[in-house]
Each structure stands twice: as C-alpha cells, then as structure tokens.
Amino acid sequence: DVVMTQSPLSLPVTLGQPASISCRSSQSLVHSDGNTYLNWFQQRPGQSPRRLIYRVSNRDAGVPDRFSGSGSGTDFTLEISRVEAEDIGVYYCLQGTHWPFTFGPGTKVDFK
C-alpha cells in the first residue's frame, strides 16, 4: 500500500499568518492516465470531511482562494495564505492513484 505521511502533525497558527502542510507518498502518484490524484480535505470539529483541492492544485467550488495546493511526484504542499478562524480543524491528504486509496494521518491546525 502507498503510505502517506504529513508534517507537521500539529500546526499552531496565528490569525492572518500563512500556514503550510507537507504531504509525502511512498511512491509516485502519477497515474498511468497522466493525472496525479493527490487531494486535500478539511475536517472541522464534529463535521464530515470536505474536499478543498483535487488533483494537486485544483480548488473546489466555494473554497476560498487563500487555499492552494502544489507539488508533484511524491511531494505535495497545502498552503493557507492568511489563516482565518474558520480554518481550524484537521487536514488530510489523500492519494487516489493506487488502490487501496490512502489518507495521510492528518494535521491538526489550531490557534497558538
């Protein structure tokens, strides 16, 4: 199975400041169809996960443009340009290239 790792696992943030989460996979996430199925989800306390970014860098409808995704191959990053109060929660990366699809362990974003 593809192992997904995230760092940091805990990210204390300050309102209005940038934040960054790293996600790495144990093998390349480039699919035979040429796409890279690396996705990012946000899970607020008590809620279901919500997709933010699909295929590395595509923002979902309704997701603020302060969220951006980048990376290639095995190394990926989710960035928040200016953290807002509603951004608190756990962030997961997910690889959908190789079955079984696997999530990272999650990064808990909370205020300092």
Add this chain to the structure above:
Amino acid sequence: QVQLVESGGGLVKPGGSLRLSCAASGFTFSDRFMSWIRQAPGKGLEWVAYTSDSGSMIKYADSVRGRFTMSRDNAKNSLYLQMNSLRNEDTAIYYCARDDGSTVDHWGQGTLVTVSS
C-alpha cells in the same frame, strides 16, 4: 443539491452483523462511482470499499475483504454495506461518499457503528 444520508449504524456484539444504507439524491446516482470510508473515534480516515457506477467493479480494503459486502441499487439511488463477523476494531463512523472522477467530492454525515460486548 447533493445529499447522501447514511443509516443502519448501531451497537452490535463482536461476531455480529449490520447492514448500512446510503440514500443519494440531487445527482444522477447511476453515473457515479461510490465509496464507503470509515473513521474510528478520534482517529484518521480509512477507505473501506469502492464501486463503479454499474456495480460491476467493487474493491475492498484488506481489513474488511471477506467480511464486508458492498452493493448498490441504481433504481433506488441507494448504496449498501453488509458487514459480517464484526470486530471491535470495526468501531467507527462510516461515511458514504460520491466520486467525481478525481476522488470523493461529497460525503454524507456518517453513521456510527459500535462493536462491543
């Protein structure tokens, strides 16, 4: 709008069975791949099973293969998960999720399954 509503969770003894259901609305269910994904209390996310739009292709995680059976009824816009030989470690919130060709894009609210004697 897209709605996925899970039901069927509850408390069951080890070795017991449960059948989860997911009622879909707001989109053409028969056009979409669907998944079951679970989350143990306070833990991360684990993909359980994944089916094609017709139901002809179904994949399972190693942890549930041989014990869980996923199915769908496109005429009823419904997804199912039959869970047999349940273990303590199957305790989790089970989410039904829709795929958009990239990955899951909508999730239900989840249904809690508790396996305990």
